[in-house]
Amino acid sequence: MEPIQVDGSYGEGGGQIIRNSMSLSHITGKSIQVNNVRKGRKVPGLQPQHLMCIELISKLNPYHKIIGATKGSTEFTFIPQDTMLSSQKIVGDIRTAGSCTLLAQALLPALLFSRYEGDSRPPVVLKGGTDVSFSPPVDIFTNIFLVTLSKHFGISIDLNIEKRGFYPKGGGVINLKIPSIHLPIPSIDLVDKGTKVSEIQIDCVYTDEKSLSNADKLCKQIGRDITTSFGKNVEVIFNIKKDVTNRHSDFLIVTLAAKSDTGCLYGSDATIDLKSKKTHFDATPHSKDIVAHLLKQWTDDGCVDEYTQDQLIIFMALSKGTSRLRVGPLTDHTSTAIHFCSKMTGATFTVEKSESSFVVTCEGIGYTT
């Protein structure tokens, strides 16, 4: 059969197209020919994180064939084979600060929807950046995305941070335990955001002993800004932690996870490099930004935040029955994911404006192995 043509410059035109199409090619057994990879980006073509994702998925099965995937290449072909996989440990080392969570984004569906000898899935170790720009920081990935996956699709993944990795060095390590799941996964109905935010958890990790006072200052300021923006009745949970895995860095990693009265989750985050701050640390602008971002996620009227929406599309496509997901403004990442997930699986998606938000409806294919 002719490979499915994947235009890497379509829509958002970034690495997500590679992750979704590689996962789905492995899952469905359909070959793909990808061209125009990251065509509009400053440095086009495959970069270390994308290459590692291709390498890991293509190595899941010794009979999979990958052609033309090298650093900087703008075209490659993947010809997957359908066989039982072995439970051998999977280790992916990006060797740069490329994002481990984006690697996980590609690998999780590929592993969850595969046939394995026996019930267990292999342990996964991913090395690279854990808290880097333009990707989910590992705490957001854990507290927002993985919790949403568990709550709504019944898929519970265990993520352990062995070492944090930052730009430009990387060197972070995360371990994932992936369960075997009952297929097909259920569809979701996530359309009721509720009437109020009932709880906000502030996680602040500092990597240098000297920065405890800055972490404390930032959390207190965030607490005050939350009261101003969300009102006095929100329960605020503070969690300040020293990271013991990075001795030579001075970062503050702050993540907020807001929960509505119907259990919807919204994240907001910042990774602050204190070494680059020559002057005294001013918590106010950081706090204002991160709380304003969180408030926007809530007032946009979706049931998930702007970064979670695109990550759920692949699961909706593979689930059984009709899924509904209310989102705020539809992001380019989401409409691009819809395009490719629909093309690769045959799932049908519709997007309708509903009051001030959008509802994405998907007729999933009910994938079973």
Ligand SMILES: Nc1ncnc2c1ncn2[C@@H]1O[C@H](COP(=O)(O)OP(=O)(O)OP(=O)(O)O)[C@@H](O)[C@H]1O
């Ligand atoms: N601050 C953030 N918090 C949570 N998720 C984020 C954040 N920033 C980006 N994301 C998510 O990370 C993913 C980024 O995908 P994208 O394709 O842009 O990445 P990429 O592989 O680095 O590609 P490229 O370099 O081509 O943009 C998306 O799923 C997006 O929702």
